[in-house]
Amino acid sequence: MNDxxxxxxxxxxxxxxxxxxxxxxxxxxLAGLLAQTQVALKTQQEEMRTPALKKIExxxxxxxxxxxxxxxxxxIDSDETLVEKQPTDLNQEVIQVxxxxxxxxxxxxxxxxxxxxxSHLISSNTQLLSVMIRNLIDNAIRYTPVGGHIxxxxxxxxxxVTLCVEDSGPxxxxxxxxxxxxxxxxxxxxxSTTKGSGLGLSIVSQIASIHxxxxxxxxxxxxxxxxxxxxxxxxxxxxx
Numbered sequence: 336m337n338d339x340x341x342x343x344x345x346x347x348x349x350x351x352x353x354x355x356x357x358x359x360x361x362x363x364x365l366a367g368l369l370a371q372t373q374v375a376l377k378t379q380q381e382e383m384r385t386p387a388l389k390k391i392e393x394x395x396x397x398x399x400x401x402x403x404x405x406x407x408x409x410x411i412d413s414d415e416t417l418v419e420k421q422p423t424d425l426n427q428e429v430i431q432v433x434x435x436x437x438x439x440x441x442x443x444x445x446x447x448x449x450x451x452x453x454s455h456l457i458s459s460n461t462q463l464l465s466v467m468i469r470n471l472i473d474n475a476i477r478y479t480p481v482g483g484h485i486x487x488x489x490x491x492x493x494x495x496v497t498l499c500v501e502d503s504g505p506x507x508x509x510x511x512x513x514x515x516x517x518x519x520x521x522x523x524x525x526x527s528t529t530k531g532s533g534l535g536l537s538i539v540s541q542i543a544s545i546h547x548x549x550x551x552x553x554x555x556x557x558x559x560x561x562x563x564x565x566x567x568x569x570x571x572x573x574x575x
Contacts, residue, residue, distance in 0.1 A: 355458060368394040420546070421481075422569055423459040425496060426489055432468045433487065443481050447472070450488040455496045456569040459546055467542040471500045471562055478504035478566040486558055496566045504559035512552040516540045 368391060433447055440447050457464075475485045483503040490497050495500040507515055515536050539562075543550045548566045555561035 365398070365523050368398070380573050386510075420458045420460050422456050423461050423464060425457050425459075425464075425498060425566070426453060427454045428461070428464055429468055429487060429489060429498065432465060432472055438471055439473070439476050440485070443476065443483070445476060445481075445483050445485060447485045447487065450486065451490055453489070453491075455489055457496055457546070457566045458569055459566075463542045463545065467564075468498070470539050471536070471564075474535045475500055475502040475504070475560070478502060479559065480504065483559075486555075486557065491548050491568055493566050494540070496568045498564040498566070499561065501555035501557050501561045502559040503555070503557040506554055506559045507552060509554075515552070516550075 358364070371387045371390045371394065375384050375391065378384050378387070412496055429449065432450060472485070473489065479485060479502045485503070486499075487502045488497075488499045489497075514541075517537060543564055546566060548564050551563040551565075553561040553563065
């Protein structure tokens, strides 16, 4: 009974935090969306209506992305089935995500290179692993300037498998690297120029913890951010 009450209490706390996070973060973009809608409805001038409609479209895209990220966080917090794991080829998951995001990179003329294209097995929840990889590469695309470069590498050494994502964007100063793992934290320097919700790296950190993976942020040789994830290698692959 005590265990049941404890789980119920945790579930209620997760729901409370989700509602608080969602209401806090959606309040400002919703207010902006309403303002732009009112401008579009009131004006008879096409030169004012068109920019307002474009801003409405951008706001809807931002909120859609934010809601999707919030739902991922909520599911991580509350759904125990998401931590069920199975043998997963990390390389195949990375290839799939890069393929899915290729159009975003292409639109910014960004080249994504994948190094060490070999099979490396880890124990993971495939759905969560895909979300984590997608957040990492999507972040790299978002913050890398037009014509930039992204490198993704997968390596195995003894009992560990590493996934490294590097970009040629602005990077993150050393003294801010812990802060960017917090929910909704966004750097002032990039918040006004790059779309985002401030949830991507927080989600990466949580999913890494579920997979007993270590997460490191550093400066990339490309000039931007280097994100390194270190997973335990699946035992059967070590034996092979």
